[in-house]
Amino acid sequence: MSYQRTTQFKTQRQGNWNRNQNTVAFASNIKLGPVTHTVLVALMITVLGLIYLTQATRATGYDYEAQKIDDKIADLTTQKTDLEVENARLTALESVQNSSVAKNMTKPAQTDYVSE
């Protein structure tokens, strides 16, 4: 197996060399074969897939948070309703009439009216 490649990496900047400008030439000694390329591509795809899954899982995690909040709202609404019912029972006419305050009330002996 053999393939050709340039031994020097020539940048655009290098092509337009001017005075007082630094240039760096990269020349990698690592040679990557086709199997390595394939593996690397597969790894990149895997990483991208994992990133997607992480994001999707995170979004689903928010759904659970939202559901918890919804459940809490529903629970508090139920509690509020129960308290309203309790309040209505406590302020019902019969409850008021049977209260100790009402029982201690007396009829006025005389009623005076102020002129309108």
Place this chain on the structure above:
Amino acid sequence: MQLDLKKGSRPRILAIMTLVIMAVFVARLFYLQILQHDYYVAQANAEQLKRLVIPAKRGEIYAMDDGTPVKLVLNETVYTVFADPTEVDQPRQIADMIERIAGGNVRSDLSGLLAKKDTRYQILATKVTRRQAEMMKRQNLKGIGFQQESQRVYPEGQLAAQTLGFVNADGQGKYGIEQALNQQLTGKDGLLQSVTDVSNVPLTIGNNNIDKPAKNGENVVLTLDRNIQSYTEKSLTNGLQAIKNRLKSSTMPDGSVMVMDPQTGKILAMANMPTYSPADYNKVQNAAAFNNATISAPYEPGSDVKTLTMATGVDKGVVGPNDTYNNTDFIKVEDRTITNATKGQTGNITFQHALNYSLNTGFVTVAERLGDGNNITLDARNTMYQYFHDRLGLGGLTGIELAGESPGTVIPPTDPDGGAVRYSNMAFGQGLDVTMIQVCSAFSAVINGGTYHIPSVVAGAMSDDGSVFIPAAPKASRANMVSASTSATMVDMIQKARAAFYAGQDKRGYYIGGKTGTSQTIENGQYVDNQTIGTYLGFGGSSAGDPKYVIMVQVSGKGMNLAGNTDAMPIFTDISNWLLDYMKLQPKG
């Protein structure tokens, strides 16, 4: 870069294998995703996509309390506790726990129910409160579940039962306002369509999610004042008990009372006995208890209709309170002889006198004077029909927002049965079938200056959170049904009719008027002598020109001779005297 894959080399083999595997995958995916697309989407949706109904909250019902809306009907979340006997491993502990916590709502023989291993659903307790359900859940006993539902709650118990109606097990309003405004009160269920996980938690993934919120039912505010309603019901119960005691009867008579604001047509109270508790509607033995007799039970109202006959005569200018006629205690109409119930007031007497003593002959004379003076001619009958039916609404639906209203019957003069004899009877309140609400509304028009208000029990609505009262638009009214001067004359006559005999019963300084009514009843098509209905119809206020309330009382009973003055009037007087204080009216007279 140029790849040089030599034949038989490892990379070449790897590339070929990869291509083959990829081709297999592509082919399989093409089959699954393209060819079988619809099938698998349907399967996935069936498994993952859930349609959850978001139940709309039924609207609450309010009554007034001295002008402030207060809740009369609410919703409460309750739970049905059920068990899957195949999952239950501690039946004894479950039975003990449920009996200890749920108390009276527990099914009998819990151990037996839990032992039915061939079933997977057994109801153990119903109508368990949230607090009780939470206590049970904390026990972590295997095999029991909780089903949440909403039920109506009535903190005032039986108050205004027939006006309210009830909600049956299917969530449908029955009787009263619950039935009449069922659609308005029900609201519209919402829909949540979403992909869910195994615990039915909705997830945002998926393209077919729908989140349509529920539209709660409207909160309705009634015109009923709960204090007036409560006092009216107590007064009616006491009055009926007094009748029962007086007659030494084993059964309680029936009775109805209506309190109306004559200036608006708003109903302040509607009471009926027998009654029931809407929370326990399924325990009612006598279905008649569901009926609101004030709107659904037409009857011959008797002499209180004489006020309407007199108003017709005065408005047409044929009679006045001080005009006279010759009373002989009987009067002939065609082949029939009509007599007075009270005899001895003979000679030339005024129509005011006739009203005071409720003399039938006087009002048959009014009907005759609407004709040629001696006969109840077709013109006279047409005039009476026009006033009674067309102007004052007798014999027709009033349009009140309650289920079960009956139109009653006022036979027109064009009907073969609408002859002079019929109309002579109608002049004193027999021969027509009308409901209390019709009579009350007509009477209110006669005494309020002449405006007929369509009666109403709906004052408005409350905002969804119950904080803002939105008044209803005023209902249509018909002005000048009788002239203002006729109305003033009638107010004076009706006040004198009460003052002639019963003034001492009213609080001093107020302007109270009223008219008794005692009507015969028909059994098997014949008037019977042993059963009469007592009615009292009157108004009250500080002064003649400003009546604040109209009260109509009706009492009846199987085989009971009940009279307007002895049986219905005491209830009127009791409520009237209480109302003067409750409404903070100042004495002026």
